[in-house]
Amino acid sequence: MSLVLNAELQDLLESRGPRYTSYPTALMFNTGFGAADFERALQARDAQAPLSLYVHIPYCRSLCYYCACTKIVTRNDARIARYLNALLQEIEWLGRHLGGSRRLQQLHFGGGSPSGLAPEQLGVIMEALHEVVDFEPDEAIAAAIEVDPRTVGGAELRVYRALGFNRISFGVQDFDQQVQSAVNRVQSALHVQRLIESARTLGYRGINADLIYGLPHQTVESFSRTVDTLAAMMPDRIAVYSYAHLPDVFKAQRLIDAHALPTGSRKVELFLAAQERLAAVGYQHIGMDHFSRPGDELAQALADGSLQRNFQGYSTHAGCDIVGLGMSAISQVGAVYAQNVKSDRDYEALVAQGPATERGLQLTPGDLIRRDLIQKLMCRTELDLVAFSAEHGIDFGAYFAHEHGALLRLQALGLLQLSDTRLAITPLGRYFLRPICAVFDAHRAPGATQRYSQAA
Numbered sequence: 001m002s003l004v005l006n007a008e009l010q011d012l013l014e015s016r017g018p019r020y021t022s023y024p025t026a027l028m029f030n031t032g033f034g035a036a037d038f039e040r041a042l043q044a045r046d047a048q049a050p051l052s053l054y055v056h057i058p059y060c061r062s063l064c065y066y067c068a069c070t071k072i073v074t075r076n077d078a079r080i081a082r083y084l085n086a087l088l089q090e091i092e093w094l095g096r097h098l099g100g101s102r103r104l105q106q107l108h109f110g111g112g113s114p115s116g117l118a119p120e121q122l123g124v125i126m127e128a129l130h131e132v133v134d135f136e137p138d139e140a141i142a143a144a145i146e147v148d149p150r151t152v153g154g155a156e157l158r159v160y161r162a163l164g165f166n167r168i169s170f171g172v173q174d175f176d177q178q179v180q181s182a183v184n185r186v187q188s189a190l191h192v193q194r195l196i197e198s199a200r201t202l203g204y205r206g207i208n209a210d211l212i213y214g215l216p217h218q219t220v221e222s223f224s225r226t227v228d229t230l231a232a233m234m235p236d237r238i239a240v241y242s243y244a245h246l247p248d249v250f251k252a253q254r255l256i257d258a259h260a261l262p263t264g265s266r267k268v269e270l271f272l273a274a275q276e277r278l279a280a281v282g283y284q285h286i287g288m289d290h291f292s293r294p295g296d297e298l299a300q301a302l303a304d305g306s307l308q309r310n311f312q313g314y315s316t317h318a319g320c321d322i323v324g325l326g327m328s329a330i331s332q333v334g335a336v337y338a339q340n341v342k343s344d345r346d347y348e349a350l351v352a353q354g355p356a357t358e359r360g361l362q363l364t365p366g367d368l369i370r371r372d373l374i375q376k377l378m379c380r381t382e383l384d385l386v387a388f389s390a391e392h393g394i395d396f397g398a399y400f401a402h403e404h405g406a407l408l409r410l411q412a413l414g415l416l417q418l419s420d421t422r423l424a425i426t427p428l429g430r431y432f433l434r435p436i437c438a439v440f441d442a443h444r445a446p447g448a449t450q451r452y453s454q455a456a
C-alpha cells in the first residue's frame with residue numbers, strides 16, 4: 001500500500017509524542033521512588049518469571065551530530081574500564097537480588113555504541129551475566145547487539161556470535177555522502193553490505209538496519225537511493241526513524257546546519273518515498289516506523305497476535321521482567337519502573353554500595369489498565385473490547401468515556417474503526433500509533449511535546 005496523506009494527516013505524522021516503549025513514559029518517573037523500592041520490587045517477583053536484560057554501553061568514539069542518545073564520546077580507555085568494573089558490580093548485585101537463577105529470554109546491548117568495546121570486554125560482561133542468570137538456548141533466546149558499522153568487520157561479528165548474540169542491529173542512517181558528512185557519520189554502503197552478508201552467514205536472525213529521514217541535504221531522490229540500496233541488501237528489518245531537530249535539548253544537534261534540513265511536507269515526502277519503495281520490494285509494515293520481511297518473526301508475531309513492545313522497541317517475548325544495567329538504564333519489574341543515574345561517575349559511585357536507581361514509578365491500578373491497552377494497540381491490529389473489559393473488570397465504554405470524542409476524530413481520519421465491541425487500527429492507522437495511543441495517556445499534559453521526536 002502506498003501512503004497518500006492529506007495536509008491534516010501530514011501534520012499529525014509530524015506531530016511530536018511519546019513512542020510508548022513504556023507507559024507511563026519516563027518523563028513521569030520521580031525521585032520519590034528509590035533504590036530500596038526497586039530492590040523490594042525485584043525480590044518480591046516470582047523466581048520462575050522470565051527475564052529480559054538491557055545493558056547500556058554509553059561510549060562512542062566520535063559524535064554523530066543528530067544524536068539524541070544517552071552517550072559519552074571519549075577515547076579514554078581508563079574511563080571505559082572503570083565503567084565496566086562498575087557494570088560487573090551491578091551484575092553481582094543483581095545476582096544477589098533475583099531470588100534464584102532466572103531464565104533469560106531476551107538480552108539487548110545498546111548504547112552509545114556497544115561495538116566500540118573490545119570483544120574481550122564484551123566477553124567479560126557476558127561471562128558475568130552467565131554467573132547470575134540461566135541463558136535460554138540459542139533457538140529460544142533473543143540476544144541482540146547494536147552495532148556501529150564503522151567500528152566492526154566480519155571478525156567482530158563472528159566473535160559476537162560466539163559470545164551468544166544472535167540478533168544484530170546496524171546504524172546506517174543514510175548512504176549519501178553529502179548527508180553523511182553533514183552529520184559526521186561516514187560509512188560506505190559496500191562495508192554495510194558485507195556486514196549484513198556476514199551476519200546472515202553467521203546465523204544471526206532478525207538482522208536490523210536503521211535509517212533516519214529529515215537529515216540535512218536529504219532529498220526524495222537521494223533518500224530513495226539509500227532505501228533502495230539498503231533494501232537490496234535484504235536485512236530482515238528496516239526502521240525509518242524521523243529526525244527531530246531539538247538543538248536546545250540535544251547539544252550535538254547545534255552542529256547541524258538548520259538551513260539544510262528538509263522540513264514540513266518536504267520531510268514527510270521522504271518517509272512516504274521510503275514506505276513506497278519498501279512496500280514495492282515486499283517489506284511489510286509492522287507499526288509506526290518499523291518494516292520487516294514477511295518471514296521475519298516480527299511480521300509473524302503481528303499476524304498471530306503475539307507481538308510485544310518494550311524499551312528496546314518491538315519484540316516477540318511476552319511477560320518478561322526487564323532489568324536495565326548501566327547508567328541511565330530503565331527497568332520494568334511488575335508494576336514498577338526504575339531508572340539508573342545518568343552520569344557514569346555517579347553510576348560508579350552508587351553501584352559500589354547497591355543499585356544505582358535515581359528515580360522510578362510505582363504504577364497505580366489505573367496506570368496498569370492503560371499500560372495494557374497501549375501495549376495492545378501498539379502490537380495488534382484490533383482489540384476485542386469485551387474481552388479487555390472482562391480482563392480488567394471495567395466497562396470499556398464507560399471507563400474511557402472521556403476519550404470517546406478523540407477516538408471519533410481519529411476514526412473520521414481513517415485511522416481506526418470503533419464499535420461497542422471492537423477497536424480496530426486500520427493499515428493507515430498503524431503509521432499513527434503514537435497519536436492513537438496518546439488519546440489514552442492520562443499523564444500527558446497538553447503541549448508537553450518538547451522532548452519527543454516526531455510521530456513517524
Ligand code: SF4
Pocket residue numbers: 059060062063064067068069071111112113148171
Ligand atoms: S548515533 Fe550512536 S554512535 Fe553516534 S554518537 Fe549517538 S550513540 Fe554514538
